[in-house]
Amino acid sequence: MQLGPDAARPPQSQAGIYLYRVSGSATDLLPFDVAIVGAGPAGTACALALRGSGLRVALLDKATFPRDKVCGDAVPGHAFKALRQLDPAYVDALWQLEPRDDVRRSRLVAPSGNSFYMHWKLPAFNSPRLDFDAALLALVRQYTATEVLENAALKTIDITADYARLHLASGQEIRASLVVGCDGANSVVGRRLLPEPRLARAYHSAGVRAYFENVAEAESGTTEFFFSRSHLAGYLWLFPVGAGRYNVGLGMLSELVSKHKIDLKKLLLEQLATHPGLASRFREARQLGPIQGFGLPMGGGRQRPASGARFMLCGDAASLIDPLQGHGIDLAIRSGIMAAEQVRQCFAQQNFSADFMHRYDEELQRRLGPQLAHSFRLQRLLGTRPWLMNLGTWLAQLPGLRRWAQRLVG
Numbered sequence: 001m002q003l004g005p006d007a008a009r010p011p012q013s014q015a016g017i018y019l020y021r022v023s024g025s026a027t028d029l030l031p032f033d034v035a036i037v038g039a040g041p042a043g044t045a046c047a048l049a050l051r052g053s054g055l056r057v058a059l060l061d062k063a064t065f066p067r068d069k070v071c072g073d074a075v076p077g078h079a080f081k082a083l084r085q086l087d088p089a090y091v092d093a094l095w096q097l098e099p100r101d102d103v104r105r106s107r108l109v110a111p112s113g114n115s116f117y118m119h120w121k122l123p124a125f126n127s128p129r130l131d132f133d134a135a136l137l138a139l140v141r142q143y144t145a146t147e148v149l150e151n152a153a154l155k156t157i158d159i160t161a162d163y164a165r166l167h168l169a170s171g172q173e174i175r176a177s178l179v180v181g182c183d184g185a186n187s188v189v190g191r192r193l194l195p196e197p198r199l200a201r202a203y204h205s206a207g208v209r210a211y212f213e214n215v216a217e218a219e220s221g222t223t224e225f226f227f228s229r230s231h232l233a234g235y236l237w238l239f240p241v242g243a244g245r246y247n248v249g250l251g252m253l254s255e256l257v258s259k260h261k262i263d264l265k266k267l268l269l270e271q272l273a274t275h276p277g278l279a280s281r282f283r284e285a286r287q288l289g290p291i292q293g294f295g296l297p298m299g300g301g302r303q304r305p306a307s308g309a310r311f312m313l314c315g316d317a318a319s320l321i322d323p324l325q326g327h328g329i330d331l332a333i334r335s336g337i338m339a340a341e342q343v344r345q346c347f348a349q350q351n352f353s354a355d356f357m358h359r360y361d362e363e364l365q366r367r368l369g370p371q372l373a374h375s376f377r378l379q380r381l382l383g384t385r386p387w388l389m390n391l392g393t394w395l396a397q398l399p400g401l402r403r404w405a406q407r408l409v410g
């Protein structure tokens with residue numbers, strides 16, 4: 001990792017601290033105004049939203065891009081809507097991405113086998129995160145003066161009265177006035193700085209996924225969700241991701257996984273071999289690569305704080321995944337943008353206190369809280385009552401009630 005002052009930028013930041021060159025020594029200290037940890041959707045959105053702020057922004061990630069992220073790869077329409085509000089050029093560029101599958105509707109299959117289609121209002125696409133996240137980072141590089149540091153893993157962090165000090169696994173250190181923790185489900189920033197870092201199992205799901213090709217009767221433009229008695233409070237998904245490939249996965253509440261000692265990888269393969277709506281379609285399918293798993297920290301319940309003196313958390317680090325549908329890319333992007341708004345306020349008022357940062361928590365609650373709480377209640381209701389899911393799917397097939405079902409699920 002080699003850094004140096006960018007000739008195109010002012011030599012001194014608004015916070016009055018300077019950027020030094022890393023020479024490779026373990027004692028080097030790099031001062032920035034803002035250090036964003038994690039260059040996934042939350043971190044890149046935050047960096048894009050800080051464009052033109054005049055602040056010295058570092059965006060660091062332990063990975064080198066393109067990097068994979070275990071996900072269903074379905075980028076919700078609200079992700080594009082939020083990015084478009086920053087600059088339509090971002091969305092126009094993302095819409096050139098290949099491979100991708102433009103999504104127009106979802107098919108929901110109840111335990112009874114009944115199914116119905118929901119049509120999406122906002123344009124959206126599925127694309128492997130390997131490609132999508134690299135495209136987001138390319139936008140940061142193209143449009144902002146952000147210092148992007150790859151292969152820069154945060155090991156630990158401490159907050160002093162005057163700054164945050166980030167200790168990297170390489171032995172190097174970064175100093176910043178503010179830290180935005182966008183480092184995902186196992187956030188180091190959250191674990192180090194929150195008084196109550198562990199998320200209750202009730203607000204946590206586990207998910208596994210693999211890529212397949214040659215899946216029969218799969219339609220481009222349609223994401224499919226299968227609910228069954230064996231994996232309620234979760235679902236099996238089949239999402240086209242372009243180039244004839246499918247992201248196929250299974251997610252479930254962590255408390256059920258541990259209570260019933262469920263092996264999700266095994267269950268996924270069992271379901272693909274035996275589920276009445278899937279077995280024939282997967283008979284000739286080819287699995288591409290291993291099944292991989294990852295955690296989903298969900299929002300909507302008793303929310304942990306997402307800020308404190310000199311720091312904020314966004315996306316999965318702030319446990320913002322929608323508990324009903326499992327999407328979090330949009331919420332990561334929206335929270336990254338909200339954090340950037342708070343960053344600007346902090347520098348404008350030179351106030352980095354916990355009290356002032358709490359405004360960010362209030363904004364999260366105001367703008368995302370009601371949706372997450374609604375999804376959490378619905379997930380609890382449907383997840384324990386298969387008959388309700390069957391009834392809902394049946395009712396949704398009746399003309400006039402489909403719109404009601406679509407509004408209910410969101």
Ligand SMILES: Cc1cc2nc3c(=O)[nH]c(=O)nc-3n(C[C@H](O)[C@H](O)[C@H](O)COP(=O)(O)OP(=O)(O)OC[C@H]3O[C@@H](n4cnc5c(N)ncnc54)[C@H](O)[C@@H]3O)c2cc1C
Pocket residue numbers: 037038039040041042043060061062063069070071072073074075076152153154155182183184185186187188206207208209249251293294295296314315316317321326327328329330332
């Ligand atoms: C199985 C599964 C399926 C899912 N399906 C969908 C879906 O279809 N649609 C959807 O919208 N959401 C889905 N989600 C949720 C979605 O993946 C997350 O909500 C989203 O990735 C959150 O973005 P983020 O930027 O907060 O975190 P991430 O995307 O996890 O990015 C975090 C970044 O931080 C970096 N990082 C981590 N630790 C450190 C460190 N110590 N130092 C430096 N960098 C670090 C990582 O390398 C990574 O690049 C799914 C999740 C799972 C697990």
